[in-house]
Amino acid sequence: MAEPSDRSNRPASAGEHVPSGLRNAVLAVGGVLVFGALYLIVLRGEAILVDLSTMTERFWCF
Amino acid sequence: MQTSASQGIAARPLWLIILAAGLIVGAAMGLRQVMGLFLNPMTAELKIGREAFSLAMAIANLTWGLAAVPMGAISDKYGAGRTLVLGALCTMAGVYVLYAAPDSTGLMASSLPFIGRFDLMVSGLLMGIGIAGTGITALVGAVGRAAPPEKRPQALAALGMAAGIGGFIAFPYTHLFMETLGWRTTLLVILATVALIIPLAIPMAGKPQAGPSTQRQQSLGEAFGEALAHPSFWLLIAGFFVCGFHVAFYAVHLPAFVADKGLPSWVAIAALTSVGVANIIGTYLAGQSGKFAEKRVSLAVIYFMRVFAFLGLLFLPITEWTVIGVSILLGFFWLSTVPLTSAMVATFFGAQWMSMLFGFVFLSHQLGSFAGLWTAGRLYDATKSYDMMWWICIALALFAALIHLPIREQPVARLAVPAQA
Numbered sequence: 001m002a003e004p005s006d007r008s009n010r011p012a013s014a015g016e017h018v019p020s021g022l023r024n025a026v027l028a029v030g031g032v033l034v035f036g037a038l039y040l041i042v043l044r045g046e047a048i049l050v051d052l053s054t055m056t057e058r059f060w061c062f
Numbered sequence: 063m064q065t066s067a068s069q070g071i072a073a074r075p076l077w078l079i080i081l082a083a084g085l086i087v088g089a090a091m092g093l094r095q096v097m098g099l100f101l102n103p104m105t106a107e108l109k110i111g112r113e114a115f116s117l118a119m120a121i122a123n124l125t126w127g128l129a130a131v132p133m134g135a136i137s138d139k140y141g142a143g144r145t146l147v148l149g150a151l152c153t154m155a156g157v158y159v160l161y162a163a164p165d166s167t168g169l170m171a172s173s174l175p176f177i178g179r180f181d182l183m184v185s186g187l188l189m190g191i192g193i194a195g196t197g198i199t200a201l202v203g204a205v206g207r208a209a210p211p212e213k214r215p216q217a218l219a220a221l222g223m224a225a226g227i228g229g230f231i232a233f234p235y236t237h238l239f240m241e242t243l244g245w246r247t248t249l250l251v252i253l254a255t256v257a258l259i260i261p262l263a264i265p266m267a268g269k270p271q272a273g274p275s276t277q278r279q280q281s282l283g284e285a286f287g288e289a290l291a292h293p294s295f296w297l298l299i300a301g302f303f304v305c306g307f308h309v310a311f312y313a314v315h316l317p318a319f320v321a322d323k324g325l326p327s328w329v330a331i332a333a334l335t336s337v338g339v340a341n342i343i344g345t346y347l348a349g350q351s352g353k354f355a356e357k358r359v360s361l362a363v364i365y366f367m368r369v370f371a372f373l374g375l376l377f378l379p380i381t382e383w384t385v386i387g388v389s390i391l392l393g394f395f396w397l398s399t400v401p402l403t404s405a406m407v408a409t410f411f412g413a414q415w416m417s418m419l420f421g422f423v424f425l426s427h428q429l430g431s432f433a434g435l436w437t438a439g440r441l442y443d444a445t446k447s448y449d450m451m452w453w454i455c456i457a458l459a460l461f462a463a464l465i466h467l468p469i470r471e472q473p474v475a476r477l478a479v480p481a482q483a
Contacts, residue, residue: 018077026081033231038335040234045331048099048237049317 071268088228090196118186125190127428134417142204143267149195150259156188203417218401219349230338285415304462306430333389340393348398358469365462
C-alpha cells in the first residue's frame with residue numbers, strides 16, 4: 001500500500017539535488033573536521049579519557 | 063495553484079532541509095556529548111561537589127526524554143522552526159547559567175543572583191529542554207515530511223550521520239578549547255556555536271503542510287490513542303529500549319572493562335573512536351538498506367548482529383585488537399537503528415505527528431540507557447565482573463531481534479480511508 005506524504009506524489013526535480021559545488025564544499029569541510037578530530041584523539045585521547053573518567057553519567061550514545 | 067509562501071517548508075528543496083537539519087543536529091548532539099568534560103574543572107574551581115554537577119546533567123537527560131514528546135508535538139503542529147529557536151535559546155540560557163556560576167573565591171561573582179545555589183540544576187533543566195527542541199527527535203518529523211516515503215530512510219540516515227559526526231568531533235575540539243582557553247571561555251564558544259542554530263532554523267521554518275487531500279488530519283489525542291493501540295508500535299518501543307540499554311552500558315563501562323582486563327587506556331579511546339566512526343558508516347548503510355529490505359528485517363538484523371559482538375567479549379581472548387574489533391562490529395550496528403525506527407513510525411502513522419510519536423519511542427531509549435547503566439553498576443559491584451552483563455545484553459539483543467519480525471510494516475487503515483468532505 002502506498003504511503004501518503006507531503007511529497008509522495010511529487011517527482012524529484014532538479015531542485016531536489018544538492019548543487020555540486022555546495023556538496024563538495026560540505027564534504028571538504030566535514031572531512032577536515034573529522035580528520036582533525038581523529039588527529040586530536042590520537043594526540044590527546046588519553047587526556048580526554050582521564051577528564052571523562054569521573055563522569056559516570058556520561059553517555060556517548062544520545 | 064499554491065504559491066511558494068503558502069507551501070512553506072514543503073516548497074524548499076529536500077537537500078536544503080537535510081543540510082540545515084544536519085548542521086543543527088550535529089551542533090546540538092555535539093554539545094550534548096561534551097558537557098561531561100566540564101565536570102573536573104568546574105567542580106575544582108567552583109568548590110562544588112561532583113554530585114551537584116552530576117545531578118544537573120542527570121536532570122538534563124531526564125528533561126530531554128520527557129520534553130521530547132511535547133517538543134515533538136509543537137514541531138509537528140507549528141513547524142520545527144519554533145522548537146529550534148526555543149530550544150536554541152534554552153540551551154544558550156543553560157550554558158550561560160553555567161558560565162555565570164559563582165566562584166567561591168569571589169573573583170567571579172554570579173550575574174544571576176536570583177538563581178542562587180540552584181544554578182546548576184536550572185542549567186540542566188534548560189539544557190534538557192534545549193536539546194529536546196534542537197536534537198534529533200525534534201527534527202525527524204520535519205525531515206520525514208519533506209522526504210518522499212521511498213527516500214525517507216536515507217534522509218533520516220543523513221540526519222543520524224550528522225548527529226554521529228557532531229558527537230564524534232565535539233569531544234576533541236572542546237577538550238582542546240578548554241585547555242587553551244579555559245572552561246569559562248569554552249562555554250562562550252559553545253554558546254556562540256549554539257546561536258548558529260537560529261539562522262539555520264530558517265529553512266526549517268513554516269507550518270507543516272497538510273498531507274494529501276485524501277487523508278484526514280488527526281488531532282494530537284487521536285494520534286496518541288491510535289499509536290498506543292497499535293501492537294507494532296509497542297514492539298518498536300521495546301526494541302528501542304534495548305538499543306538504549308546496549309549503547310549506554312557499552313560506552314560508559316568500556317573504559318572500566320578495558321582497565322579490568324589489564325589493557326592500556328589507549329585501547330578504550332581507540333575502541334570508542336572505532337565505535338564512533340563505524341556508527342557513521344553503519345547509519346549510512348542502514349539508510350540505504352531501505353531500498354531493498356523491509357525496515358523491520360533490517361532492525362532485526364542489527365539487533366541480532368550485536369549478539370556476536372557481546373559473545374566475542376565473553377569467549378574471545380581479550381586483547382587490544384579483539385576489543386577494537388568488537389567495537390568496530392558494534393559500531394556498525396550502534397545508532398543505525400535511529401533512521402529505521404523513526405521511518406517505521408512514519409510508515410505506521412504517516413508523517414503528521416512523526417516527531418511527537420518518535421519522541422515517545424525515544425523516551426523508551428532513554429529509559430533503556432538508564433537501565434543499562436544502573437544494572438551494569440549493580441552487577442559489577444555484586445560480582446566484580448561484567449560477564450553477567452554481557453549475557454544480559456545477548457539475551458536482550460535476541461529478544462529485540464525476534465520482536466521486530468512480527469511487526470506489520472504497513473500504514474494503519476486510517477491512511478487508506480479518504481477524508482469525508
